[in-house]
Amino acid sequence: MVARLHVPPLSAGERTLTLPPEEADYLRRVLRARPGLAVRIFDGAGNEREGRVTSIGRHGVSVEVGDPVAPAPECRVRITLAQSLLKGDKLDDVVRDAVMLGVAAVQPLVTARADVPAAAFDEGGRIERWHRIAVASARQCGRAVVPEIYQPLSLDACLDTRRCEARALLVEPSAVTQGRGPRGLPARPASALLLVGPEGGWSMEEIRAAAEAGCTAVTLGARTLRADAAPLVALSVLLAYWGEMPGFGIRDPGLGTRG
Amino acid sequence: MVARLHVPPLSAGERTLTLPPEEADYLRRVLRARPGLAVRIFDGAGNEREGRVTSIGRHGVSVEVGDPVAPAPECRVRITLAQSLLKGDKLDDVVRDAVMLGVAAVQPLVTARADVPAAAFDEGGRIERWHRIAVASARQCGRAVVPEIYQPLSLDACLDTRRCEARALLVEPSAVTQGRGPRGLPARPASALLLVGPEGGWSMEEIRAAAEAGCTAVTLGARTLRADAAPLVALSVLLAYWGEMPGFGIRDPGLGTRG
Secondary structure (H helix, E strand, O other): OOEEEEOOOOOOOOOEEEOOHHHHHHHHHHOOOOOOOEEEEEOEEOOEEEEEEEEEEOOEEEEEEEEEOOOOOOOOOEEEEEEEOOOOOHHHHHHHHHHHHOOOEEEEEEOOOOOOOHHHOOHHHHHHHHHHHHHHHHHHHOOOEOOEEOOOEEHHHHHHHOOOOEEEEEOOHHHOOOOOOOOOOOOOOOEEEEEEOOOOOOOHHHHHHHHHOOOEEEOOOOOOOOOOOHHHHHHHHHHHHOOOOOOOEEEEOOOEOOO | OOEEEEOOOOOOOOOEEEOOHHHHHHHHHHOOOOOOOEEEEEOEEOOEEEEEEEEEEOOEEEEEEEEEOOOOOOOOOEEEEEEEOOOOOHHHHHHHHHHHHOOOEEEEEEOOOOOOOHHHOOHHHHHHHHHHHHHHHHHHHOOOEOOEEOOOEEHHHHHHHOOOOEEEEEOOHHHOOOOOOOOOOOOOOOEEEEEEOOOOOOOHHHHHHHHHOOOEEEOOOOOOOOOOOHHHHHHHHHHHHOOOOOOOEEEEOOOEOOO
């Protein structure tokens, strides 16, 4: 597999560039590259080109920029994953997996039951770290888009700010009297907000606020999912439901069928 | 949440029992339990009862066995995840997540491109460890069934031995000319075999052998999934497809619709 490198925004006429320090480091230390190596470069904004390493010096790595190539296609539904802060480093894996599955953005949430002390969340550092994780995940999964990682918001602020066409609130089976599917979600939204809670779940006030803001409560089967696995499962099922996995198309009895 | 403890097979008339050493240890050290604590006990074979800790001694913990209670329901489709060995400890997480999602069994596979030296796989030890992981995951997700972890098999032996009604082979987007859905899989199978390959993917011979054995090739969108995330995504989508997530029901254009 050809190595993929993340570079600043690519303009049409660009013919040569110097790699950013982290990518140069990756090329030298991880790939142990030599001049002449064929690579691909992607700019995080959807552009990808062929490339060839021309020189590897102490002060920089130069790449000759080639023809445009097609990266892995983006989802037609622009999904923002609004994910509660989780204990420890669990959100790192959530960001990595959400990028791999194709989300457009990740919105960290401060929720009532998120058991994360404020001191443990150093805003700037964490966002920067999640951005690096997003770049690494895009590199691996073939996307040329690096999803944005927003600054954390409260649930109320998120519901006010992220005005997506479809809004789904993932709830535990125990939070509702019976399983709830996507009835109430639009069939082919242009944008969607998926809200996933912390280890302790949503508070009753949060569930009420989300319902009032037009969110559809959704459950995913009868077993209790680990907090850090829940967003991956929910994204998988919603992406299939919205037709992003060819051949799978999910039918909601309340909405009629589609391919 | 009431603590759940894994115990040997429960018979109808049982009124008191001594916890196995590992569960007694969990109760003492993790839960720091005292006599009188209400618990639930499950036997891994589908039975769950209320319980109450009656004594905590140096040589054992006694539990009074109460009335039967309903555990998280099992899937109607009995899915066996046949998963290639993966590097490092990655299969540990796959076992944990597959149990959480509701599989009936896990069949480790020795595949052509699995980059796992034979010496690194100490059969007895690994199976025992995966069993402990399966118990811990069942404890957390609410199942009273602990899925069986089989001894590793070659792909050919697995295809000969695990005769499920539906057989799906997960392939990378790059392995097929266009995305493949579940067309060809039965609509409501009683049992299903899901085959997931290693980091390096399946060899051409393996894909051919699986096709000859009646497996349907399935892809999951256009992005490249990490090897250890692929089984979780595939299980999520297939469970929704087969109606195990209420409200979601997936339509395959080739098979007609169902709820």
